[in-house]
Amino acid sequence: MPNQDHSIGCSVEHVLGMVSGKWKPIILFELFQETKRFSQLQQAIPNITRQVLTTQLRELEKDGLISRKVYPLVPPKVEYTITNLGRKFKGVLDQIEQIGESIVKKKTTLK
Amino acid sequence: MPNQDHSIGCSVEHVLGMVSGKWKPIILFELFQETKRFSQLQQAIPNITRQVLTTQLRELEKDGLISRKVYPLVPPKVEYTITNLGRKFKGVLDQIEQIGESIVKKKTTLK
């Protein structure tokens, strides 16, 4: 059943929600570069608490955008890697970034 | 000052917020097609209350994605039109829609 109606809008809403967390775009930008440990993400993103970082990572993992690998060591070591699905969002976020720049540019031009 | 740090993530977050309202993508899809009246949007989007539709439209207008034209008539007539800035989001939303489809396809393949 091909959808012509609002199931389209519905799926868009769902996918949009996958990257709409307050810190998710930043986390993804970090992981687009390379696989990183939890502590590396904490350092790369100051102002985020462990609790919130954990939550956002869990959601990204649940939605299949990143994968989580635990090394059974003491002390613990956990690595987060972008998945193929997660990589598909790079184009989207880059476009959004460009729109952001065009808005900033327009603002400065106005003054 | 060219930004290498998180002002990038910050602007992305801001732009993302512009389209992250629960109904905003749907509203934009409607207005990508053509200028529409308030009542047309209501009919096109069942399940949305007037209050919420009004709020989302006001936010889209405030962020410059749509423009609002009031015809001083009785009964009132108000038209909403996508702006140039708003049109820039078409590519983003189309990409997101494609990702959504790829996810749905993968799910059915798994079963």
Place this chain on the structure above:
DNA sequence: CGGCATCCCTTACGATACTG
């Protein structure tokens, strides 16, 4: 090191009733 449990606060969203 990388969590989870708990509490709090703000915001988004929604239902309903009234109005120029």
Place this chain on the structure above:
DNA sequence: CAGTATCGTAAGGGATGCCG
């Protein structure tokens, strides 16, 4: 027709403390 005003609820995010 196209709103505003008011109220209620739920979710997202944040601060802090404990744990294997």
